[in-house]
Amino acid sequence: xxxxxxxxxxxxxxxxxxxxxxxxxxxxxxxxxxxxxxxxxxxxxxxxxxxxxxxxxxxxxxxxxxxxxxxxxxxxxxxxxxxxxxxxxxxxxxxxxxxxxxxxxxxxxxxxxxxxxxxxxxxxxxxxxxxxxxxxxxxxxxxxxxxxxxxxxxxxxxxxxxxxxxxxxxxxxxxxxxxxxxxxxxxxxxxxxxxxxxxxxxxxxxxxxxxxxxxxxxxxxxxxxxxxxxxxxxxxxxxxxxxxxxxxxxxxxxxxxxxxxxxxxxxxxxxxxxxxxxxxxxxxxxxxxx
Numbered sequence: 001x002x003x004x005x006x007x008x009x010x011x012x013x014x015x016x017x018x019x020x021x022x023x024x025x026x027x028x029x030x031x032x033x034x035x036x037x038x039x040x041x042x043x044x045x046x047x048x049x050x051x052x053x054x055x056x057x058x059x060x061x062x063x064x065x066x067x068x069x070x071x072x073x074x075x076x077x078x079x080x081x082x083x084x085x086x087x088x089x090x091x092x093x094x095x096x097x098x099x100x101x102x103x104x105x106x107x108x109x110x111x112x113x114x115x116x117x118x119x120x121x122x123x124x125x126x127x128x129x130x131x132x133x134x135x136x137x138x139x140x141x142x143x144x145x146x147x148x149x150x151x152x153x154x155x156x157x158x159x160x161x162x163x164x165x166x167x168x169x170x171x172x173x174x175x176x177x178x179x180x181x182x183x184x185x186x187x188x189x190x191x192x193x194x195x196x197x198x199x200x201x202x203x204x205x206x207x208x209x210x211x212x213x214x215x216x217x218x219x220x221x222x223x224x225x226x227x228x229x230x231x232x233x234x235x236x237x238x239x240x241x242x243x244x245x246x247x248x249x250x251x252x253x254x255x256x257x258x259x260x261x262x263x264x265x266x267x268x269x270x271x272x273x274x275x276x277x278x279x280x281x282x283x284x285x286x287x288x289x290x
Contacts, residue, residue, distance in 0.1 A: 001028065002168075002189040008201025010191050011209070014040040014057050018206055019064030029191075030068035031103065031203060032058040034075050034133070038215075039207035046132050047076040051089055058097035071125050072099040076133040079104055083116035090122040103170065105131035107157025111164040118165035126161035128154060129195065130173035143194075145178045158182045158190075170203065171195040173220070194220030 001008055010029035013019040014036035022030045036057055037049040051074075058072045072093050079086035086104070093099045101123035104110060114124045129144045145151045154174060161169055168189040171179045176196020183190045183199050192199030204221060207213040211226035241247035 002200055008189060008191060010201055010203035012036070012203070012205045012207075013061045013065065014206075016060045016064040019061035021064075022061075022068050022206075023065040027068050028201070029203075030061065030065045030070050032061050032070070032072040032097075032099070033103075033205065034073040035205045035207075037075075039205060039213045049075040051075055051078045051092065055092065055097040058093065058099050062098035069101070070099050071101045071103050072097055074102050074104045079113065080106075083113045086113045087116055087120055087122075090117045090124075091120065094122060101125055101167070103127055105133050106161075107154075108160040111160045114161055114164040114166050124166045125191075126158075126166040126169035127172065128157045128161065128169060129171050129179075132172075143173045143175065145174045151175075151178045154178060155182055155185065158186060162186055162188050168200070171199055194218065 008029060009027050010031055011022050011025075011027045012031045012033045012035060013022050014032065019030065032054065034046040034049050034054065037043040037046045037053075040057070041049070041053070043049065054072060054075050058070070062070060074086065074089055074093070078089045090102045093102050102117065103125040104113070104117075105127040106113075107126075107128045110126070114126060117124050130142065145154045154171075155178075158169060158171075166188065168191060169186075170191045170193060171182065172192075173194040174182075174192075174196075176198060179190065179192055179195035180198030189200035191201045191203045193203050205213070208218060208221040209224050211217075211223045211228050212231075214228065217223065238247065
């Protein structure tokens with residue numbers, strides 16, 4: 001695909017239904033991104049997400065997605081301390097989470113870690129530019145590479161992770177001209193998110209693209225649907241129909257054979273009459289006892 005110049009589509013997923021949707025849509029790559037910390041679990045940032053949580057979500061996505069190449073993020077704090085830590089958690093991702101590759105953030109400083117991970121047979125997707133796990137150090141969610149010096153640093157990062165063995169890299173929040181030039185200089189695909197149309201492919205967070213995230217819409221996102229409003233309207237209609245007993249309708253209930261129903265009613269009538277007689281007899285006994 002990359003060699004033929006065909007753009008690569010990538011979309012995030014965080015559970016079985018979203019993985020199934022990615023699969024059915026024919027998306028090329030599926031990313032179980034740490035963005036799920038915010039869009040699925042309600043955290044204020046991606047950093048609180050644990051390795052166990054990522055594995056849990058990736059396993060669910062893998063059950064739904066059978067065709068898109070499955071990549072999982074290494075969460076913040078799981079791989080930075082040492083290459084040994086990174087190798088250990090990367091192997092867990094393939095063994096326990098059914099992922100096919102891992103993604104990690106960082107440039108030159110992560111080259112040796114990428115080298116060590118790929119050496120044990122785990123494909124690595126790098127991630128440079130705006131790296132959300134380090135957004136505090138970057139001064140927030142800000143565009144990277146806006147000066148000549150920053151652009152050169154991004155290029156150096158890209159070349160370093162390529163040389164280390166990454167099979168591709170995400171370019172996030174980078175001016176399109178710089179992202180396009182980096183793409184031209186590399187021999188591996190780039191996946192852009194807020195990096196212009198000249199990357200080898202594009203990725204979006206599904207909840208952003210489908211209008212499911214309630215807090216903000218990134219500038220680089222195109223909303224292809226507003227499922228938040230659609231789902232809220234549907235749930236409101238359900239609530240109203242329950243209150244008015246419009247739901248469930250006969251079409252939503254299970255029938256019983258009329259003969260069997262009549263038989264049941266008669267048995268109940270006999271049972272109730274017998275119980276009434278027994279209660280009256282017991283009451284008479286109590287009165288005589290007094």
